[in-house]
Amino acid sequence: MNEHIVKSFEDELNNLAAETARMGGLTEAQVADGLDAVLKRDSNLAEQVVARDEKLDVLEAEIERKSIRLIALRQPMANDLRRTVAAMKIASNLERCGDLAKNIAKRTLVLSEAEPIAPLTRSIERMGRLVQGRLKDVLDAYTAGDVERATLVWTRDDEVDEHYNSLFRELLTYMMADPRMITSCAHLLFVAKNLERIGDHATNIAEIIHYEITGEELASNTRPKTDALKS
């Protein structure tokens, strides 16, 4: 990347990206802890996750404020403009991920009161680890400015969907077998749906990174897509 004549402008841009990366790290931790809270039935951890969500909201607002300030004062063009807008958009996607993680954590409070369903929590864990990996990959791609790695996350979104579909069926069979499990299973279904949506946000971030670096949009029709409602 070309160095700017005005050093502080370059600093500001780098700072914006670093701030976004830091917010990414916080989001990753929220998702990991939210999932852990469900898996280990740890309501203390769940409460911590809920309490920490505010930090993400503050960070998002701050990144937005800095971006707008930068656009207003520096009037960035081309590459610089894309970097600024990308930081702002990624921050808003991360904030949504944080909300979903908070929602996952909240369900721990109900789930930890019911009997544990070991095979189901295993499936949730597998799906959760997959989604965590996606989020990590896409944030790694962002900090490294690696289009290829971002594109890879984008093309692999269908794996998360497959896991979600499989889990959906599994939950249905449990609910049909024993109506007393319906409460827990319904909550687990929402946990799975939230994870799936975190995966979608990771894909969105991948698209933003692609646009930021190349200036071109990823064509949405080239991605393999499985329909959750079809099967």
Add this chain to the structure above:
Amino acid sequence: MIAGLGALGRLDAGSAFAGATVTVAAGALVGWWRARRAEGDGAGEAAPARAGHEQAPPYVSLIEALPDPLLVIAANEPDDLTGRRFILANPAARELLRIQAEVGLLVTAIRDPEVLEAVDEALFGALPAEALYEVGGAQERVLKAMALPLGSSADGARLALLVLRDETDARRAERTRADFLANASHELRTPLASLSGFIETLRGHARTDEAARDKFLAIMQAQAERMSRLIDDLLSLSRIELNEHIAPEGEVDFGLAIMDVVDSLGPLAREKGVRLDVDLPAPGVAVGPGDRDQIVQVIQNLVDNALKYSPPGGSIRISLQTDQTAEAATAARSAGSARLSLLTPDHGPDVFAVIRVADSGLGLAREHLPRLTERFYRVEGQKSGDRPGTGLGLAIVKHIVNRHRGGLAVESVEGEGATFSAYFPQSVAVPAAAKPAVSAVTKAS
């Protein structure tokens, strides 16, 4: 500071010694760097140890050679949270955190909030701090991050040392033991219950019935064999899991490994009336880093599965392709099939050797695919013949492939069969004739 790091580290003498060395060397290095900056060299970005015009002191190479990842971090303002920079990263750190440069913003290397907090404490609280750093990805790793204050440099920047120590082994051993007990007790209960049921019957009213006794003893033997297979598989899975994050040493010729498996499973295939078609390149072409026994086990489990689900008169096609990209290895082979990547390597070489095992069985329904490598997962309603599996075969395959930094994909057309593709990093081939030379066919009859 030395005592502090020694106490933080593991209790064996070697480790404490290494910890002390790191601190001393890093302290000396920073001193040297500080002196250099004071000379007026520090106008630009800090770039220690790399400058060609000055002879670096010997501890620089010492730091570079240390196996533990190590970073020196500098910061000016406590409030400027994103302004922390790393001004030195040894090769181990660059490898672990996948960073190219030796200097840069800290958040681009480590985002974990707990680690960042520990660093802050060392920088501005002047207190050693530690945090647990979990690196995700295919080979999950757990590291202990230790941040130690190093004072401040000549231009007023605060300095801290961040040492990462791999604790994956200890944690994994702990978890594997728990998993093993949970799995083993659950899965062994069924055959054990049936064994004790038959023993009770044999001691009771079947005591004098010779025909029943023979029948029961046969069932008991089958159950006992199943238990022993289960224990074998569980043990080998635990072993593989324990060193999953350690890359294998040695070289394997994938083609020769396939021939070994075909030779050993040939009789069984003939017995079932299943044909094994093999399509291999010349020996010495498909070579890659790997543990030979484990690679053989991967192929064996895949072919064994294919045999279980193949109808008599069917065929199994085993092929090996070299110089493939990860995309080519997982690409769909036929239209309208269900396809899923069960394991994707984090990063690595661009060239893979792909082993494909295709059967002509019933195939698998789409909804089963994501769960195939789950322990004890068996697809319901499918008869796996007279040798019921343990449900661990594909879990073992996945863990071995992961240890080799490879990938695994499945593709299935219901009613037509399933194809499993395992791909492994390939050593760069010697320019030789890469044409398929061996094309052995083991006939059924």
